[in-house]
Amino acid sequence: MPRITIPPGIEGLVELVELPDPAWADRWERIIVPGDQKDRLRNYLVFSLKHRAKLNQVALPLHGLVILAGPPGTGKTTLAAGLANRAALDLGSPVLFVDINPHAFPSQLLGESQRSVARLFERTLPDLARRALPTVVLLDEVEALAVSRTGASLETNPVDVHRATDAVLAGVDHVARTCPNVTFVATTNHKAGVDGAFLSRADLIEEVGFPGAEAVRIILADSLRELTGRDLDEAAVAALAVDCTTAQLDARQVRKLVLRAVCERLELAQDPTRTTVADVTAALRSSRDRLEPSV
Ligand SMILES: Nc1ncnc2c1ncn2[C@@H]1O[C@H](COP(=O)(O)OP(=O)(O)OP(=O)(O)O)[C@@H](O)[C@H]1O
Ligand SMILES: [Mg+2]
Known part of the structure; x- marks a missing residue:
């Protein structure tokens, strides 16, 4: 599948690609985690991409968010990409894979981060979702984006960080409401640093551990x-x-x-x-x- 050219001026986008791509199969097959964990991830993504639009959000509050949490080097980032590829094969139709770099929003001063985060969730992602393909958005190392508001002192966690985290939460809710074809896959190796309200929105959290x-x-x-x-x-x-x-x-x-x-x-x-x-x-x-x- 051809890599899609990222339109100029779009902040924080690392990669935009249409799956399945045979070259991506290894990212699923060669990452070894317990079989039941792989099955749950695969089943969740198929279910979310296929059925979220039809479900009543009060009866079953499906946010379209799965989190892979665990220590460094356990395969989270690779598996997230492999999972999207696997889902495209399971659905039998193309899936748009969007890789967001949370570190692209570093300036937590003067509300800049808050504004660019809002732009990402309110404009960029809805624009991509309008391509009307099942869409997987990877938020790799999400602790950089949804910083825990209670996890740090006021000095290291100033009011602008709170606002940026609020913008992420509002943004995820906005995408959940308006873009039912989008499912987020987030990874973190520092779950304690991720805001509790973000974690609480996850439909599924899989802890990836050291291999046995x-x-x-x-x-x-x-x-x-x-x-x-x-x-x-x-x-x-x-x-x-x-x-x-x-x-x-x-x-x-x-x-x-x-x-x-x-x-x-x-x-x-x-x-x-x-x-x-x-x-x-x-x-x-x-x-x-x-x-x-x-x-
Ligand atoms: N569970 C695994 N099974 C097989 N290989 C693995 C596994 N986890 C990691 N690897 C190997 O390590 C490489 C890097 O893994 P990856 O970057 O996905 O880990 P990560 O959990 O995202 O780490 P970090 O938290 O540091 O970002 C993989 O491409 C693969 O070669
Ligand atoms: Mg990683």
Whole structure:
């Protein structure tokens, strides 16, 4: 599917793309989270994109908002994009994917942030929604946008931040009311920093955690296969997976560990297809003391 050119002068838009795109399938398939969690996300998005317009908002207050919350490197951003692609396949019709950069509204002074946030929700998104496609809007790292009004002191959380957060809440409500074809997928690795009223609007909150041993095993095998083009000793991969969970590696760190093994030896850098599970195990051992513990 062709990437859509973003019209000039639209603030905070990172990407506008029509899905499905076969190149995006990996963002769903290769992110390993518990199967029931993937099923819930998939079912929710299909339901929301397909039926929200028909439902009475008092009887079933569907806001069209799902939140993926969890520590860094657990796959939230990738999964959010993969989910939109999956939904386009499930619906059997194109889905418009809109990626918003919450960090594009940094100036919380003089009401500037409040105004640009209002513009995003009252003009930009409704304009995009008028293309009449089921639309998924990614609010990545939403803690930057819907800052908790109770979470910080008045000094670090001045009145303009409150107003910007109010504008986000009003904006989400506005889109929920006027654009039933839009569903938001928000991510955060700092749920405590997200405003309570924003969290309360979510139809579904999925907590994405560190991968367990079985998930790590699949991720390691996947990264090693990518690098070497072959399957490696399954028992050794399973044992290494257990060591990775003991070391509390997040999923991103697990994949980086395979890279680290390559960085340890020039011959592997020259020919990475020679990488073995033993090399990755050695990389874990050498990095164990140096890796920052994940939070
Ligand atoms: N659950 C997972 N399964 C497989 N690979 C993963 C998983 N989580 C992360 N990865 C790997 O790490 C990469 C980065 O993940 P991603 O950026 O989606 O994480 P994130 O949760 O959004 O992190 P952050 O909170 O730092 O933004 C992915 O592209 C993938 O290679
Ligand atoms: Mg992310």
